[in-house]
Amino acid sequence: MDESLVVVGGSYAGLQIALSARSAGFEGPILLVGDEPHLPYQRPPLSKGFLTGKVAESALPIRPQQVLEQNRIEPVLGVRATAIDRASRTVSLSDGRSLAYGRLALAVGCRPRLLPITGADLDGVLYLRTLDDAIALKARMPQAQSVAIIGGGFIGLEIAASLVMLGKEVTVIEALPRVLARALPVRVSDFLTDVHRRAKVTVRTGTTVRELEGAAGHVRAVLLSDGTRCPADFVIVGIGVLPNVELAAEAGLTCQDGIVIDEFARTSDPTIVAAGDCTRHPNRFAPAGPIRLESVQNALDQAKTAGGAVVGALKAYDAVPWFWSDQYDLKLQMVGLSEGHDQAVVRGSPEEQKFSVFYFRNGALIGIDSINRPGDHMAGRQLIPAGVPLTPEQVADPSFDLVRFVTAARKAAPAQAE
Numbered sequence: 001m002d003e004s005l006v007v008v009g010g011s012y013a014g015l016q017i018a019l020s021a022r023s024a025g026f027e028g029p030i031l032l033v034g035d036e037p038h039l040p041y042q043r044p045p046l047s048k049g050f051l052t053g054k055v056a057e058s059a060l061p062i063r064p065q066q067v068l069e070q071n072r073i074e075p076v077l078g079v080r081a082t083a084i085d086r087a088s089r090t091v092s093l094s095d096g097r098s099l100a101y102g103r104l105a106l107a108v109g110c111r112p113r114l115l116p117i118t119g120a121d122l123d124g125v126l127y128l129r130t131l132d133d134a135i136a137l138k139a140r141m142p143q144a145q146s147v148a149i150i151g152g153g154f155i156g157l158e159i160a161a162s163l164v165m166l167g168k169e170v171t172v173i174e175a176l177p178r179v180l181a182r183a184l185p186v187r188v189s190d191f192l193t194d195v196h197r198r199a200k201v202t203v204r205t206g207t208t209v210r211e212l213e214g215a216a217g218h219v220r221a222v223l224l225s226d227g228t229r230c231p232a233d234f235v236i237v238g239i240g241v242l243p244n245v246e247l248a249a250e251a252g253l254t255c256q257d258g259i260v261i262d263e264f265a266r267t268s269d270p271t272i273v274a275a276g277d278c279t280r281h282p283n284r285f286a287p288a289g290p291i292r293l294e295s296v297q298n299a300l301d302q303a304k305t306a307g308g309a310v311v312g313a314l315k316a317y318d319a320v321p322w323f324w325s326d327q328y329d330l331k332l333q334m335v336g337l338s339e340g341h342d343q344a345v346v347r348g349s350p351e352e353q354k355f356s357v358f359y360f361r362n363g364a365l366i367g368i369d370s371i372n373r374p375g376d377h378m379a380g381r382q383l384i385p386a387g388v389p390l391t392p393e394q395v396a397d398p399s400f401d402l403v404r405f406v407t408a409a410r411k412a413a414p415a416q417a418e
């Protein structure tokens, strides 16, 4: 049997699987196959600092190249894995090669959901997922005066903030009655809508896009379902992503809006692990059943579990979900999963743009959304996984010392609260 580990997908999860497998004692060759031409790089700045010019391309790599060399990880970049033959344990590549594997890891992530309407193929209709998308978007923005962003999710709103700060006229169009409706409760999404409106972003909710109108092959306007015509030099589409399951599904692995894995990041084939945005996994913070998460935290933590599983070091994935988004001078941080909460308590001051909403279910803390209150977020990362009983009354009391409470909880149960 070939002793190589082949990792498909050269981003957060793929690189971390390779590093974790190596540190867990995997001795054979490790090949990191990625269809993008770049070494693994950070995606979050693409809609934020990279777009505004504050973060240079040279600052984007997740790890310096030497780290790959030191860990004997061989990057195979600009090449796509096109098929997996599980019987012969080989992966076919788009350049005609075929790689034999002893162990295979899938970290193939997601791709943008495409806008299925007339005019979506016009020039000037852009998406943002990859560094190349970001370079193209950034290069074209000097020609833009007005930009319409379709989709009021995190990426749409981050791009809106970046572009309005660059002096563009920005309109965000969201089909649901409020922005970030799937990710955030109404209180926080209303707060963010106000922030964007005050920054002069036009936010249109509860309206869908009927058609994109063009002239000479280039987009000129967005026609909305209510008949409004919204002129735009460019249209940026951010209507969610789809997990790249095709490679796994065609190889017969169980997939269901994501590659299905167990708590040890193993797919339905025990020689194949998977991690990151592409997986559907059991998560103890999601009582309703397996979920798919799209976050750097999940990609990295799950990849550590997957890397261990490659050498049979099984440690169940147990990390509390967390996420962040930067818009203007706001740092939004989320920890836990607040869906299904029956009580929400505000701490801090929305007027001063420094507050958190603590979510409880049956009296237990299950999530915190923080705006410019990193201390509350960090407290949640300790308290929620450890199940420390914090009450809604304590949270509501401005004189309650949360930092002291967390420190005491950590001392009382160091192993749990770590």
Ligand SMILES: Cc1cc2nc3c(=O)[nH]c(=O)nc-3n(C[C@H](O)[C@H](O)[C@H](O)COP(=O)(O)OP(=O)(O)OC[C@H]3O[C@@H](n4cnc5c(N)ncnc54)[C@H](O)[C@@H]3O)c2cc1C
Binding pocket: 008, 009, 010, 011, 012, 013, 014, 033, 034, 035, 036, 043, 044, 045, 046, 047, 079, 080, 081, 082, 107, 108, 109, 110, 128, 129, 130, 155, 244, 247, 275, 276, 277, 278, 293, 294, 295, 296, 297, 299, 322, 323, 324, 325, 326
């Ligand atoms: C603009 C932007 C801003 C973001 N901001 C934040 C943020 O603020 N906070 C946060 O937590 N998360 C953020 N995210 C999400 C975060 O970047 C993702 O959750 C993370 O990148 C997931 O990592 P991954 O390794 O699972 O997948 P990906 O990063 O999607 O990487 C998968 C890689 O696999 C490659 N691939 C797919 N199929 C194949 C194949 N067959 N052969 C070879 N290669 C293949 C893909 O091209 C890609 O390079 C943001 C994402 C974007 C796009």
